[in-house]
Amino acid sequence: xxxxxxxxxxxxxxxxxxxxxxxxxxxxxxxxxxxxxxxxxxxxxxxxxxxxxxxxxxxxxxxxxxxxxxxxxxxxxxxxxxxxxxxxxxxxxxxxxxxxxxxxxxxxxxxxxxxxxxxxxxxxxxxxxxxxxxxxxxxxxxxxxxxxxxxxxx
Amino acid sequence: xxxxxxxxxxxxxxxxxxxxxxxxxxxxxxxxxxxxxxxxxxxxxxxxxxxxxxxxxxxxxxxxxxxxxxxxxxxxxxxxxxxxxxxxxxxxxxxxxxxxxxxxxxxxxxxxxxxxxxxxxxxxxxxxxxxxxxxxxxxxxxxxxxxxxxxxxxxxxxxxxxxxxxxxxxxxxxxxxxxxxxxxxxxxxxxxxxxxxxxxxxxxxxxxxxxxxxxxxxxxxxxxxxxxxxxxxxxxxxxxxxxxxxxxxxxxxxxxxxxxxxxxxxxxxxxxxxxxxxxxxxxxxxxxxxxxxxxxxxxxxxxxxxxxxxxxxxxxxxx
Ligand code: SF4
Ligand code: SF4
Ligand code: SF4
Numbered sequence: 001x002x003x004x005x006x007x008x009x010x011x012x013x014x015x016x017x018x019x020x021x022x023x024x025x026x027x028x029x030x031x032x033x034x035x036x037x038x039x040x041x042x043x044x045x046x047x048x049x050x051x052x053x054x055x056x057x058x059x060x061x062x063x064x065x066x067x068x069x070x071x072x073x074x075x076x077x078x079x080x081x082x083x084x085x086x087x088x089x090x091x092x093x094x095x096x097x098x099x100x101x102x103x104x105x106x107x108x109x110x111x112x113x114x115x116x117x118x119x120x121x122x123x124x125x126x127x128x129x130x131x132x133x134x135x136x137x138x139x140x141x142x143x144x145x146x147x148x149x150x151x152x153x154x
Numbered sequence: 155x156x157x158x159x160x161x162x163x164x165x166x167x168x169x170x171x172x173x174x175x176x177x178x179x180x181x182x183x184x185x186x187x188x189x190x191x192x193x194x195x196x197x198x199x200x201x202x203x204x205x206x207x208x209x210x211x212x213x214x215x216x217x218x219x220x221x222x223x224x225x226x227x228x229x230x231x232x233x234x235x236x237x238x239x240x241x242x243x244x245x246x247x248x249x250x251x252x253x254x255x256x257x258x259x260x261x262x263x264x265x266x267x268x269x270x271x272x273x274x275x276x277x278x279x280x281x282x283x284x285x286x287x288x289x290x291x292x293x294x295x296x297x298x299x300x301x302x303x304x305x306x307x308x309x310x311x312x313x314x315x316x317x318x319x320x321x322x323x324x325x326x327x328x329x330x331x332x333x334x335x336x337x338x339x340x341x342x343x344x345x346x347x348x349x350x351x352x353x354x355x356x357x358x359x360x361x362x363x364x365x366x367x368x369x370x371x372x373x374x375x376x377x378x379x380x381x382x383x384x385x386x387x388x389x390x391x392x393x394x395x396x397x398x399x400x401x402x403x404x405x406x407x408x409x410x411x412x413x414x415x416x417x418x419x420x421x422x423x424x425x426x427x428x429x430x431x432x433x434x435x436x437x438x439x440x441x442x443x444x445x446x447x448x449x450x451x452x453x454x455x456x457x458x459x460x461x462x463x464x465x466x467x468x469x470x471x472x473x
Binding site for chain 2: 051052055060072073079082085089090094096097098099101106107109117120124125
């Protein structure tokens, strides 16, 4: 059941293998309704996610990026998500500088047993992205705009 | 510098034990200074320290690993040295730090925008208050305050934060952390669309010379920089604005909690892209969330290299 029929946006999800990917699987096995805009990329651990993956994804045309890992204290590798939390929080605070709405990126924690929670997260995040609409694409700079800026700075 | 002779004397005493001492000296024209590598007694006579000595010499330290190196540092440069020590990129016993209290350096871009053609500089005189430049036969008197680097106007650490030898008196300062972030706040007040359009235009001018990276004392990957690596292949070699913009985000992110805001990246940029803003943003957030500033304590761990089970200032999303 797409949130907006025929109007899917491109959302990329980075999910850790041990918890959130399992959680998404649990949601699927439980046949919970989910929006279909999200494309999942499975990573071994949220700690493996270089925050620059997210920037690269957004700059390459995604409308939203969702990161989900194991809850703090539940990391398969004991502390990967603790490092991830600091890095992702810094990125979240930085994104507005680029002229990208910070709501296009979120990070959260979902465990393998939380199929219900996964459904909720993915539905709410997708709604959030649909509210923002398609992201501005980096096609190339507007030559006239650039010239104006250059003149202003001279 | 008033106590230049004292500094020279300190260097003279230390030089026999060292492979090289890095300072500054006269450059190709009277308006510029250049890094100076002192290996022999006579080199010391050519040392100069004044408002034209803008280079952060700490950039050279990681490349001289294993050598005994002396380095002359302003307050801001000393923070880079401390940061390098923190990250084990240099060894404390290998560096001898000659610090002093700094009264600020000039911003060549500001000078250029006032006097125009800087192709033929005949003379440059500096006093505490004025820079007098003779260019193409014309004499320009510039108030030092007008051509001082922005970072110097809000400098909170004019004195070397760590040194083995300190020259002269300490310089007093009254600036606060917030003072240094007014330009950032002004930028942040723009709308999302305005910011996007702004960077699109600014980044389009980037010529991918990587001077910003090469000048940065904390960019230590050198040959392994993601900008050029094929494996992983982060960026294409295209001149597309997306790649240039992405590179700046990479630079800024890799400096999160490590950048000491020496401003060398922005100074080195031949097309004057205000890339320091990105770094300032990360620094402001690092201060806000972790109450931390880079390059002050050689024993500290940069915040992204550690964690706490409970993060006091990180409020997570409750779906
Ligand atoms: S920022 Fe401070 S220490 Fe650095 S050059 Fe300016 S006044 Fe000197
Ligand atoms: S990013 Fe710029 S301001 Fe920060 S340490 Fe590097 S050169 Fe200095
Ligand atoms: S110094 Fe300026 S032009 Fe050169 S790569 Fe950096 S931002 Fe681009």
